[in-house]
Amino acid sequence: MYVDKTRQIALNEIVKDVFGNDARIIKIKRLGGIGNENYKVDVLTKRGTITLSLKIFLGSLHEARRKATKEEYFIRRLSEVGLNVPNILYYDPEGRRLGRPILIKRWISGxxxxxxxxxxxxxxxxxxxxxxxxxxxxxxxxxxxxxxxxxxxxxxxxxxxxxxxxxxxxxxxxxxxxxxxxxxxxxxxxxxxxxxxxxxxxxxxxxxxxxxxxxxxxxxxxxxxxxxxxxxxxxxxxxxxxxxxxxxxxxxxxxxxxxxxxxxxxxxxxxxxxxxxxxxxxxxxxxxxxxxxxxxxxxxxxxxxxxxxxxxxxxxxxxxxxxxxxxxxxxxxx
Missing domain, CATH: 3.90.1200.10 (Aminoglycoside phosphotransferase (APH), C-terminal lobe)
Structure with a gap:
């Protein structure tokens, strides 16, 4: 799987839902990873460029949903106890928008x-x-x-x-x-x-x-x-x-x-x-x-x-x- 033209269109719609109708993707970069696909996504908004982290969960649909659910849960859980984790901006465990479960987080510059x-x-x-x-x-x-x-x-x-x-x-x-x-x-x-x-x-x-x-x-x-x-x-x-x-x-x-x-x-x-x-x-x-x-x-x-x-x-x-x-x-x- 990869972010082809069809998925880029769907991803742009998600970006508009999160940041407003004027937001648009200006760059997508594939990152490393063995079990899933990870991308660095630059989005142009009214307030300037925002960088996001996109994870597309792979494996069987059941396995992908389980992994997505687990990661989303523990990001919120560890945030509650004061550990430093990314902010979740969009979460689709069913894969309705891109065809696979996805998690979009704010990019951490570390x-x-x-x-x-x-x-x-x-x-x-x-x-x-x-x-x-x-x-x-x-x-x-x-x-x-x-x-x-x-x-x-x-x-x-x-x-x-x-x-x-x-x-x-x-x-x-x-x-x-x-x-x-x-x-x-x-x-x-x-x-x-x-x-x-x-x-x-x-x-x-x-x-x-x-x-x-x-x-x-x-x-x-x-x-x-x-x-x-x-x-x-x-x-x-x-x-x-x-x-x-x-x-x-x-x-x-x-x-x-x-x-x-x-x-x-x-x-x-x-x-x-x-x-x-x-x-x-x-x-x-x-x-x-x-x-x-x-x-x-x-x-x-x-x-x-x-x-x-x-x-x-x-x-x-x-x-x-x-x-x-x-x-x-x-x-x-x-």
Whole structure:
């Protein structure tokens, strides 16, 4: 799917509904994304140019509606508790206007955390600290009954972990990579305690924005939110920062600094973090292999691949090697 002429006409009508009859689209730019389509849209209004974020939800219609409903709900939910999220301007979960569920938000002019780290080494400690602080803030939000209408309720760490095992097992069969040894080891050492919190689900540095003064984080993609053990979210972010370290030696140590900052802001020591580092690495490994097998990872970056094919494959192979080593050299410190 893409914004063709027919959909541009429909989108222009939506813009008029939101900003008035004189408003019109002057530019649409396709952005990245694997599971959905994302666009940056410039709109000319009486008050000047306004930039919007358009997300078109893909997948089966049922899946797309579920993702749209979930993201819209949690943007409003996290706004209620003071977290920084985009303002919703238009929401069509049924896809009546563009043929697919869509969400239009006001554009946030921030810097992806990974870009901020790469450009401003001198302030990397400050950037990592605010990145960790906001994740800890999310993890302290207390779930309420209405949340369970859009996400599955998880009552115990074991329930959450077993659910992750099922995901890993399903994907490992599809990509034909034996994860039985890893899962058996994880089952044997499964922690019996842990905090059940909201999880961002995809707290990679490129998925959150920081402002230019490095004191505010913006959550821009919330469709992956679920309930689970907070240490899994932390472990995922840790691995993502390690990937950045692997290609930029000046950022060496930011992953460990992130853990230290998170524990400071969350107010607790992460006793089972080593366990969740392995669990997260195992899931990430089979997810990436699945995306490569199905071609989704390449399709979403096909333009970039044409320019930097060897660099891309070099980076991807390094990531996969790192993850594989992590899950094949299991050594929990519980």
């Amino acid at each position: 810097i992806p955390v990974n870009k901020a780290l790469e450009k401003d080494y001198d302030n990397k400690d400050v950037i990592v600290d605010v990145y960790a602080r906001e994740l800890a803030t999310l993890h302290r939000v207390v779930p309420k009954p209405s949340d369970f209408m859009v996400i599955k309720e998880i009552r115990t760490p074991a329930e959450y972990i077993v659910r992750q095992f099922k995901i890993i097992e399903i994907l490992s069969k599809i990509v034909k990579f034996d994860m039985s040894k890893v899962i058996n080891a994880l089952r044997k050492d499964m922690p019996c305690s842990g905090d059940i919190t909201f999880l961002h689900g995809d707290y990679a540095p490129e998925n959150v924005l920081v402002n230019t003064s490095y004191d505010t984080i913006y959550f821009i993609d919330l469709e992956s939110i679920e309930l689970g053990v907070n240490e899994d979210d932390v472990a995922y972010a840790f691995h993502m920062l390690r990937f950045i370290e692997s290609i930029n030696k000046r950022l060496k140590g930011v992953a460990e600094d992130f853990i230290e900052s998170y524990e400071k802001h969350y107010g607790k020591t992460l006793k089972n973090l080593e366990y969740f580092k392995v669990l997260s690495a195992a899931k990430l490994y089979v997810v990436l292999k699945y995306l490569m097998k199905t071609g989704r990872l390449i399709r979403e970056r096909k333009t970039w691949l044409l320019i930097y094919p060897f660099l891309y494959m070099f980076f991807f192979r390094r990531v996969m090697k790192y993850l594989k080593e992590y899950i094949t050299n299991i050594n929990f410190t519980m």
